[in-house]
Amino acid sequence: MRASSYLLIKGQTPYCTTLIGSSKFYKGIHHVKQHPITGFRRNIQTNSYEVANGSYIPTLQTEDKNNKEKPSRKLEAIGAFQKLPMVMPSIDIIGSALRKARRVSPTKGIVNAAKREKNKGAKQLDALMKELAVPLRTYVENFPKKTYLHPYERSLIELTLGDGYYEMVLGKVDALRKKLVSVGKEHASLCAQSSSKREAEERLSQGIQKVEDIFAQEGKVVDDLMGIAKTLRAMPVINLETPTLCLVGAPNVGKSSLVRVLSTGKPEVCNYPFTTRGILIGHIVLNYQKFQVTDTPGLLKRQYEDRNNLEKLTLAALSHLPTAILYVHDLSGECGTSPADQFTIYKEIRETFTEHLWLDIVSKSDLLGKAPVIYATEDADPEQLELMKYRKSGPNGALHVSVKTEQGLHELKCRVHELLNLQMAKINGGSKNQEK
Numbered sequence: 001m002r003a004s005s006y007l008l009i010k011g012q013t014p015y016c017t018t019l020i021g022s023s024k025f026y027k028g029i030h031h032v033k034q035h036p037i038t039g040f041r042r043n044i045q046t047n048s049y050e051v052a053n054g055s056y057i058p059t060l061q062t063e064d065k066n067n068k069e070k071p072s073r074k075l076e077a078i079g080a081f082q083k084l085p086m087v088m089p090s091i092d093i094i095g096s097a098l099r100k101a102r103r104v105s106p107t108k109g110i111v112n113a114a115k116r117e118k119n120k121g122a123k124q125l126d127a128l129m130k131e132l133a134v135p136l137r138t139y140v141e142n143f144p145k146k147t148y149l150h151p152y153e154r155s156l157i158e159l160t161l162g163d164g165y166y167e168m169v170l171g172k173v174d175a176l177r178k179k180l181v182s183v184g185k186e187h188a189s190l191c192a193q194s195s196s197k198r199e200a201e202e203r204l205s206q207g208i209q210k211v212e213d214i215f216a217q218e219g220k221v222v223d224d225l226m227g228i229a230k231t232l233r234a235m236p237v238i239n240l241e242t243p244t245l246c247l248v249g250a251p252n253v254g255k256s257s258l259v260r261v262l263s264t265g266k267p268e269v270c271n272y273p274f275t276t277r278g279i280l281i282g283h284i285v286l287n288y289q290k291f292q293v294t295d296t297p298g299l300l301k302r303q304y305e306d307r308n309n310l311e312k313l314t315l316a317a318l319s320h321l322p323t324a325i326l327y328v329h330d331l332s333g334e335c336g337t338s339p340a341d342q343f344t345i346y347k348e349i350r351e352t353f354t355e356h357l358w359l360d361i362v363s364k365s366d367l368l369g370k371a372p373v374i375y376a377t378e379d380a381d382p383e384q385l386e387l388m389k390y391r392k393s394g395p396n397g398a399l400h401v402s403v404k405t406e407q408g409l410h411e412l413k414c415r416v417h418e419l420l421n422l423q424m425a426k427i428n429g430g431s432k433n434q435e436k
Contacts, residue, residue: 042427078150079237085142088135090219093250097131114197121191121204128158128211129184136177139225143170155316156235159309169228172221183210236281238321243423244292245416246317250337250345251298251330257403258328262416263293279317291420301341320329324357324423329394332367359419360398366405
């Protein structure tokens with residue numbers, strides 16, 4: 001991430017002095033076929049990661065002692081996508097391989113013309129095969145296996161590319177490499193067995209044509225891998241040791257506007273649902289401490305299996321990252337999701353992620369009119385009464401803010417600072433427990 005240029009904005013007290021800069025952000029999650037995951041939150045952890053006081057700490061993968069194939073590497077920390085190798089376009093790979101192969105000369109000292117041509121042909125075909133196989137092998141070896149990735153990044157791969165697509169493309173690249181090696185060796189051997197100079201020339205030409213045809217038919221998979229690398233490399237990197245505030249809520253409730261107020265993140269702000277098409281990362285600097293802020297796609301009232309991949313991305317962030325939650329409610333009726341539906345979504349998320357630190361915000365407070373008086377009667381439905389209270393002022397203790405009028409923004413920054421300091425203590429406590 002590029003270094004930010006900072007603008008110092010002073011609050012009413014030194015405690016809330018905020019340092020805000022600029023930052024790049026990722027957007028562009030593809031909408032792909034949904035792949036439901038049963039028991040999302042409870043089953044999302046693997047035995048390769050331990051939970052210590054809400055912090056997700058990588059551990060070495062262990063296997064049965066009787067298993068001869070023991071892993072020789074650690075699980076990747078978040079940031080593995082930035083280490084992906086640069087993938088060349090398929091047309092560049094074949095073009096470079098052909099040029100280098102044709103420059104290969106026969107072994108010096110061969111006087112007989114037929115033998116010299118056989119030697120040159122065999123060497124050129126062998127060189128062509130190697131020039132194609134080596135980069136393909138490098139790609140397969142240097143793209144990380146999903147089992148070694150942090151669970152959050154595994155979720156990013158599945159929800160961004162589609163479940164199984166990553167492995168399928170790598171498998172096809174490796175299959176292409178094996179086919180090219182087999183064909184290259186076969187035709188190099190045939191060329192070496194030629195009985196005349198003319199036959200050697202013909203077999204060289206046939207071998208090169210055969211390799212070119214295979215690459216033309218199946219080389220597109222290399223371009224697919226290049227697209228995967230470009231998409232994954234653009235993913236935002238989250239530091240697990242830095243306290244993170246995750247903004248959650250229904251679509252169009254004002255999360256992105258609050259991210260712009262609180263951090264260096266500059267998300268697109270429009271008056272329609274699902275403006276946020278991925279996880280946006282911004283940063284807050286408070287009293288010389290650096291924190292992270294994530295804007296997430298909005299959640300709708302529906303079952304997990306019916307959610308789109310953008311919604312599942314939000315749930316993946318909450319499930320796999322040690323975050324504090326800033327839950328945003330819009331009771332003005334402007335966002336397109338009714339307060340009743342927002343209340344249902346809120347209760348589901350609140351009950352699911354009970355271990356997270358939490359702060360409730362009612363946004364767009366400048367648009368709220370006077371709410372009707374609520375009368376509690378003995379025979380009132382408790383759930384209906386709870387909903388009526390929610391429609392009036394949101395959850396108990398919710399802070400009312402307005403980006404337009406700046407109402408409550410100073411207090412919001414102070415409350416966020418307190419929340420992130422608590423998250424810092426939680427992360428540090430988890431790390432110490434892990435060391436013990």
